[in-house]
Amino acid sequence: xxxxxxxxxxxxxxTDASKGRRIREIVLVIGNLSSxxxxxxxxxxxxxxESTPLEGAKLSFKRIPVKLRCYRCREEFIPDEEYICxxxxxxxxxxxxxxxxxxxxxxxxxxxxxxxxxx
Amino acid sequence: xxxxIVKNILEANDQVALLNRETFNNLNVFTVNVMASxxxxxxxxxxxxxxxxxSSVAVIEGDVASSIDSEKVARFNIPxxxxxxxxxxHLDASMIREAIKxxxxxxxxxxxxxxxxxxICPASFDLGEHIRIVISSVPEGDDKPYKYxxxxxxxxxxxxxxxxxxxxxxxxxxxxxxxxxxINKKAKIFPVxxxxxxxxxxxxxxxxxENRYK
Ligand SMILES: Nc1nc2c(ncn2[C@@H]2O[C@H](COP(=O)(O)OP(=O)(O)OP(=O)(O)O)[C@@H](O)[C@H]2O)c(=O)[nH]1
Ligand SMILES: [Mg+2]
Ligand SMILES: [Zn+2]
Numbered sequence: 649x650x651x652x653x654x655x656x657x658x659x660x661x662x663t664d665a666s667k668g669r670r671i672r673e674i675v676l677v678i679g680n681l682s683s684x685x686x687x688x689x690x691x692x693x694x695x696x697x698e699s700t701p702l703e704g705a706k707l708s709f710k711r712i713p714v715k716l717r718c719y720r721c722r723e724e725f726i727p728d729e730e731y732i733c734x735x736x737x738x739x740x741x742x743x744x745x746x747x748x749x750x751x752x753x754x755x756x757x758x759x760x761x762x763x764x765x766x767x
Numbered sequence: 768x769x770x771x772i773v774k775n776i777l778e779a780n781d782q783v784a785l786l787n788r789e790t791f792n793n794l795n796v797f798t799v800n801v802m803a804s805x806x807x808x809x810x811x812x813x814x815x816x817x818x819x820x821x822s823s824v825a826v827i828e829g830d831v832a833s834s835i836d837s838e839k840v841a842r843f844n845i846p847x848x849x850x851x852x853x854x855x856x857h858l859d860a861s862m863i864r865e866a867i868k869x870x871x872x873x874x875x876x877x878x879x880x881x882x883x884x885x886x887i888c889p890a891s892f893d894l895g896e897h898i899r900i901v902i903s904s905v906p907e908g909d910d911k912p913y914k915y916x917x918x919x920x921x922x923x924x925x926x927x928x929x930x931x932x933x934x935x936x937x938x939x940x941x942x943x944x945x946x947x948x949x950i951n952k953k954a955k956i957f958p959v960x961x962x963x964x965x966x967x968x969x970x971x972x973x974x975x976x977e978n979r980y981k
Binding site for chain 2: 654661662665666676681682683684714727731739740741749751754755758
């Protein structure tokens with residue numbers, strides 16, 4: 649249930665950033681090493697935005713796979729279950745991707761077009 | 768129209784964690800975040816450490832409910848605060864901020880924070896600790912580092928507890944260790960038993976060595 653607090657945080661950040669314009673889409677970047685689950689964020693987002701200006705905004709999740717830099721040969725690779733480097737067959741590496749958890753961008757409605765739509 | 772944001776969603780927690788760390792630094796309190804699945808031996812390990820540290824220790828006990836663990840710790844007559852998260856699966860920095868208001872940290876040299884029993888959620892939340900450890904116990908199986916790399920990749924030490932049970936369980940220590948070093952080569956690994964006390968001293972010695980405030 650820890651997605652509740654982070655979803656509240658997401659709503660706060662995008663609301664500030666939108667400066668009152670309608671938000672169509674929110675792009676979240678989540679590394680596979682982070683402990684957050686897309687469905688759970690979506691669930692709380694739907695609940696929390698019900699009957700608010702954010703209702704119906706689309707959440708897009710960009711999932712980042714874990715990427716290691718081999719301890720031995722320094723090549724980068726996306727590990728299998730046992731972290732074996734495909735280049736030199738040794739085990740493990742420094743984590744260079746996979747811990748991400750941030751809001752990348754939002755898509756807001758253009759003020760111009762909005763006014764046209766409503767006239 | 769697209770607006771770039773690129774903002775860490777955990778920033779609010781991280782900022783409070785920073786404040787906590789400042790408080791600990793100012794008071795010279797070395798703080799240890801103890802994580803593990805339910806029943807792995809978090810409380811047992813803290814209880815083993817307290818008399819061996821020969822120093823002033825305080826404990827923050829995190830649990831979803833009950834004060835069973837804080838009562839065990841309180842028998843040592845040391846400051847202890849219980850946090851009940853009422854269902855929440857991890858401690859966060861602001862819960863610790865509240866808890867330390869109720870503790871007199873003056874003169875304390877070690878603060879243990881027993882996190883909620885869970886191998887997933889606590890990984891993402893910095894509490895302001897100086898070191899993070901995870902306890903994994905033999906009956907849980909040797910594959911835990913592979914299944915929970917998010918947590919195992921962030922810790923300073925892994926305590927493998929309940930090694931007295933090795934004769935009764937299929938547990939490949941090499942496989943277990945490989946799963947840790949593959950993604951975290953700086954993590955120290957300590958096989959221990961809180962029942963027979965095997966390995967406890969070397970873990971406590973390491974902890975003393977890590978404490979810059981002794
Ligand atoms: N055989 C054996 N049992 C142990 C060992 N360490 C702890 N136990 C037992 O494991 C059980 C759980 O230990 P705790 O220390 O309460 O574990 P915990 O991680 O604090 O549990 P929660 O706070 O409930 O998540 C208890 O019954 C302990 O007696 C050990 O090294 N060997
Ligand atoms: Mg406990
Ligand atoms: Zn390699």
